Amino acid sequence: MISIKHRNYVRAGGQLLRCIDNHRPGRLIFLIGVGGVGKTTLRRNVLRAIYGKPAHWQGGMIPCIEVMTLLAENSYFNSRGLAHDCLEQMFVPNIDWLIDDAEARDFHEGGSALSKSREVWAGLSKDVTEIKAWSLFRNNAKARGLKLLSLEHASAMCINHRDKSPAQHIMNIMSLTEDIGAMSLMTSIQNGPKLWEGRSEIRRRADVIWLAPYDVSIKEDRQCFLRMLKSICERYQFRTADLPAKLAPEIAVTTAAVCGEVVNLFDRAAQHASDAGRVEIIKSDIEQAYYPKAELETLWQDVREFWIAYKSHNPAEVSRLATEIWV
CATH class of the missing domain: 3.40.50.300 (P-loop containing nucleotide triphosphate hydrolases)
Known part of the structure; x- marks a missing residue:
């Protein structure tokens, strides 16, 4: 990568x-x-x-x-x-x-x-x-x-x-x-x-x-995702320069805001453009590169499992035990 x-x-x-x-x-x-x-x-x-x-x-x-x-x-x-x-x-x-x-x-x-x-x-x-x-x-x-x-x-x-x-x-x-x-x-x-x-x-x-993906429901993470998206897009040519930014919400969904998935998405879009005899990527190239429903569900399930593991610490349980032993 x-x-x-x-x-x-x-x-x-x-x-x-x-x-x-x-x-x-x-x-x-x-x-x-x-x-x-x-x-x-x-x-x-x-x-x-x-x-x-x-x-x-x-x-x-x-x-x-x-x-x-x-x-x-x-x-x-x-x-x-x-x-x-x-x-x-x-x-x-x-x-x-x-x-x-x-x-x-x-x-x-x-x-x-x-x-x-x-x-x-x-x-x-x-x-x-x-x-x-x-x-x-x-x-x-x-x-x-x-x-x-x-x-x-x-x-x-x-x-x-x-x-x-x-x-x-x-x-x-x-x-x-x-x-x-x-x-x-x-x-x-x-x-x-x-x-x-x-x-x-x-x-x-x-x-x-x-090493976390971005949670774009959080404002700071969304800004980081947009900066990452902009950096990745510098490697590709687009019919209109603001196309990735306009599609950012959809791109975040179809990639779960995972860096490698974003790169792979644009690689697939670039291949669609090349197959059509173009160098510049257009909106339909990106849309055709979106994952089907089954793969999308698997990707998001992986991300959900990551966040569950990441947030598995349990302050409430620690507090409960503390009240039992600190008497």
Whole structure:
């Protein structure tokens, strides 16, 4: 996604930067937001700012890795698969997300150390047990100076067999990273709070960063949305310059004021214009790019779930308990 530096993006980016800079082994950082809000773009921009170019890392050191959390076993999360993927990053690190294409080629093609590392990894048994995989990962992460384990799509850990809870996976990662001397960053959609639900021992060691869409029913948010819309529209050509502003209420509805959805809307509109032999976008191009009812309902349901999770703190319950014990 293109980086659009609007208010919510800048605010969450500053929070993430501070959390990572305040290094505390075993600390958990959760980055929560609906799909398309810019979580991946934000995370990678912050990690680039902190860890810089791999060419500047000390020999053999890997301060940060990123692993995709997958539903690898019959659409269920498999912790052994995660252990294997984390271990693989210690030998064949994929840092394409951290650098541009030219630097990636230099990193992967140059240096005998990486070639030897690939050979070592190729020689390891793919049938290694989960316990052994985590042990090897821990030892290699310590030796390579790992400071941050970044897990994308972390909410996949919520999809388990009945005898396993997501909190068990989180506790394991928390203990593991503390032993290594690293922190973990978990990026998730709006159901991410289920990863720590009901577990105060996880929540008190976690920083939660919410990357929110705009609630255009609030005046300040509406103004921020309009500024974001204007910034996005600079990339496109319109028959009349004020067209996006005139359609702003409809655009807010069909995108739920989610940055990535706005970008995708205008990409679709631009394609409609191109198919009609035009460069300039007209009103009908945008209208044809609106989501059908079913997709629109799904999008808004995701946003509603986000706000429910975001506002889940309960001052009334705290007050009730306080009156019971403070006598």
